[in-house]
Amino acid sequence: MSVLVYINSAHGIGKNAFETVTYGKKLGDVTVVTNGNVDDASLAKLGEYGASKVLVDKTLVDADDQQLTRLIANAADQVGANTIVFSHDHVAKNVAPRLSVRLKAGLVSGAIALPDADGTIKVNVFSGKAFGSVKVNSAKKIISLLPNSIQPENIGGSATVEAFAGNAGDAKVKVLSTKQPEGEIPLPEAELVVSAGRGLKGPENWGIVEDLAKALGAATACSRPVSDIGWRPHHEHVGQTGIAIRPNLYIAAGISGAIQHLAGVNGSKVIVVINTDPEAPFFKAADYGVVGDAFEVLPKLTEAIKKFKASN
Amino acid sequence: MKILVGISKSPDTTSKIAFTDGNSKFDENGVQYIVNPYDEWYALVRALELKETIGGTVTIITVGAAADEAVIRKALAIGADEAVRVDADPKDAYYTAAQIADYAKSNGFDLILTGKETIQYNGSQVGGMIAEALDMPFVSLATKLDVDGTTLKLEKEYLGGIQSVEVTLPAVVSCAKGMAEQRIPNMRGIMAARTKPLTVIPAVQVEDLTSFTGYTTPPAKSSVKLIDPNNMDELVALLHNEAKVI
Ligand SMILES: Cc1cc2nc3c(=O)[nH]c(=O)nc-3n(C[C@H](O)[C@H](O)[C@H](O)COP(=O)(O)OP(=O)(O)OC[C@H]3O[C@@H](n4cnc5c(N)ncnc54)[C@H](O)[C@@H]3O)c2cc1C
Numbered sequence: 001m002s003v004l005v006y007i008n009s010a011h012g013i014g015k016n017a018f019e020t021v022t023y024g025k026k027l028g029d030v031t032v033v034t035n036g037n038v039d040d041a042s043l044a045k046l047g048e049y050g051a052s053k054v055l056v057d058k059t060l061v062d063a064d065d066q067q068l069t070r071l072i073a074n075a076a077d078q079v080g081a082n083t084i085v086f087s088h089d090h091v092a093k094n095v096a097p098r099l100s101v102r103l104k105a106g107l108v109s110g111a112i113a114l115p116d117a118d119g120t121i122k123v124n125v126f127s128g129k130a131f132g133s134v135k136v137n138s139a140k141k142i143i144s145l146l147p148n149s150i151q152p153e154n155i156g157g158s159a160t161v162e163a164f165a166g167n168a169g170d171a172k173v174k175v176l177s178t179k180q181p182e183g184e185i186p187l188p189e190a191e192l193v194v195s196a197g198r199g200l201k202g203p204e205n206w207g208i209v210e211d212l213a214k215a216l217g218a219a220t221a222c223s224r225p226v227s228d229i230g231w232r233p234h235h236e237h238v239g240q241t242g243i244a245i246r247p248n249l250y251i252a253a254g255i256s257g258a259i260q261h262l263a264g265v266n267g268s269k270v271i272v273v274i275n276t277d278p279e280a281p282f283f284k285a286a287d288y289g290v291v292g293d294a295f296e297v298l299p300k301l302t303e304a305i306k307k308f309k310a311s312n
Numbered sequence: 313m314k315i316l317v318g319i320s321k322s323p324d325t326t327s328k329i330a331f332t333d334g335n336s337k338f339d340e341n342g343v344q345y346i347v348n349p350y351d352e353w354y355a356l357v358r359a360l361e362l363k364e365t366i367g368g369t370v371t372i373i374t375v376g377a378a379a380d381e382a383v384i385r386k387a388l389a390i391g392a393d394e395a396v397r398v399d400a401d402p403k404d405a406y407y408t409a410a411q412i413a414d415y416a417k418s419n420g421f422d423l424i425l426t427g428k429e430t431i432q433y434n435g436s437q438v439g440g441m442i443a444e445a446l447d448m449p450f451v452s453l454a455t456k457l458d459v460d461g462t463t464l465k466l467e468k469e470y471l472g473g474i475q476s477v478e479v480t481l482p483a484v485v486s487c488a489k490g491m492a493e494q495r496i497p498n499m500r501g502i503m504a505a506r507t508k509p510l511t512v513i514p515a516v517q518v519e520d521l522t523s524f525t526g527y528t529t530p531p532a533k534s535s536v537k538l539i540d541p542n543n544m545d546e547l548v549a550l551l552h553n554e555a556k557v558i
Contacts, residue, residue: 174477
């Protein structure tokens with residue numbers, strides 16, 4: 001079976017791309033389609049994870065939703081792919097729904113696993129409070145895979161890289177500027193996350209959160225009130241009305257663990273909770289708990305991590 | 313400016329999430345429905361702000377049963393002018409988007425707003441599907457929206473950062489946090505909502521591209537292991553040796 005994987009390479013080829021190709025490879029023969037300024041060597045690396053061919057339209061920079069839809073539809077047509085896989089990021093949320101209508105292909109968004117034996121695919125629903133199994137009734141299907149749902153597997157293959165004329169047409173949405181935080185790990189794809197809530201008492205105290213994140217190589221997150229009052233930027237807000245994440249490790253300091261907060265983080269593999277209140281509801285959802293003052297515990301944990309890193 | 317806002321009902325965020333009929337259906341027993349927060353707090357309120365500054369009308373549309381009219385009245389109480397209910401079970405995002413696109417096509421809107429996703433399906437699908445069906449541009453996860461004549465100026469979430477974009481109307485936009493502040497309906501709004509027009513229209517025929525066959529809930533966590541706050545070396549050792557996450 002021919003599988004088409006769309007990779008957004010605007011900011012380099014990263015872990016999400018390797019995950020998506022690994023996923024596609026388990027379903028069939030993978031062709032990757034991508035666009036923009038990206039070097040062939042990085043693209044060829046996708047071969048190591050199972051892509052046999054990479055189609056790239058380098059003329060298509062800052063493409064809009066309609067252009068990407070045409071590019072991907074044309075690539076799917078060329079390779080005869082009935083299954084298209086995305087990483088469930090901002091580009092997928094922009095493009096996959098359009099493509100679904102254009103190709104009359106059922107869209108499974110937020111997939112967290114490979115198809116089950118009966119062909120249904122598990123997705124996150126109720127903001128992480130439950131899983132649903134989705135059956136696609138159409139011949140063509142589109143799967144948008146949540147980051148951190150599958151381990152990338154380097155199987156040591158190689159891919160040919162070919163120039164591809166996407167025939168994408170003109171852009172209607174004009175990009176004026178893109179601001180990307182330098183050197184920060186994007187929260188949705190982070191494997192390790194350090195998060196804090198109202199217990200930190202004020203934005204001036206976030207240094208101890210950032211120090212721990214830095215020592216670990218983790219992204220930072222926060223509870224809703226913290227972003228509502230402007231202590232932290234909106235994109236750090238996790239939970240039912242923020243973003244849902246599934247890192248390997250989620251460390252929560254000074255967060256009570258309200259049901260709406262848990263909704264966005266209970267897909268995390270391991271949860272560590274630091275709270276002065278032994279009755280805080282978050283302890284019920286935690287694997288490891290520290291009953292203590294975040295202002296003392298966080299710096300101690302940072303020191304312990306540094307010591308561990310130095311000796312490993 | 314004629315604005316259409318897609319509204320979905322969602323279970324109240326404190327609802328117990330459980331399933332019935334052999335785990336094939338959401339258990340609505342005791343569940344309170346609210347307007348999906350993204351639709352209400354961001355899409356609807358921003359639409360009302362635009363109406364207040366540049367004039368126009370705000371129509372809300374939902375695909376659902378008669379029982380959903382309580383949720384529709386809530387959106388009218390916040391300030392929408394009129395409501396449309398497509399009388400059908402919103403089977404999946406494609407079905408829902410096809411109904412809204414069909415209504416929009418024959419009623420000509422300048423701007424169509426949706427929330428970025430519902431808090432129950434988290435699909436982020438409906439807005440983009442409407443846009444494709446109407447051949448309009450789509451800006452997803454917008455955090456800021458301003459109108460300058462026939463041009464929309466937007467900021468949107470983009471791969472951990474923010475992108476500024478511009479697009480000519482008509483367009484479809486899905487709305488995320490940052491775009492507006494939640495409004496609490498006042499008594500006058502609630503009274504007025506009772507008499508605002510609510511039109512019920514039949515659904516158009518659409519194929520089912522997807523269906524949910526069943527649901528599961530995550531396994532319960534075993535009890536928490538407490539660590540002495542003065543012994544963070546132990547926590548680090550556990551994270552390394554036992555949990556194997558660092
Ligand atoms: C419709 C709706 C949607 C919502 N969506 C979300 C969402 O998406 N995400 C979200 O997070 N919330 C959401 N909420 C809000 C949620 O209900 C909680 O109010 C919120 O999560 C509480 O944030 P917090 O834990 O930071 O603050 P608090 O509840 O005030 O908790 C602070 C915690 O810090 C502890 N603490 C205090 N001092 C210290 C110290 N020195 N050291 C250690 N611990 C300390 C306290 O014991 C307490 O447990 C939503 C609410 C509603 C109604």
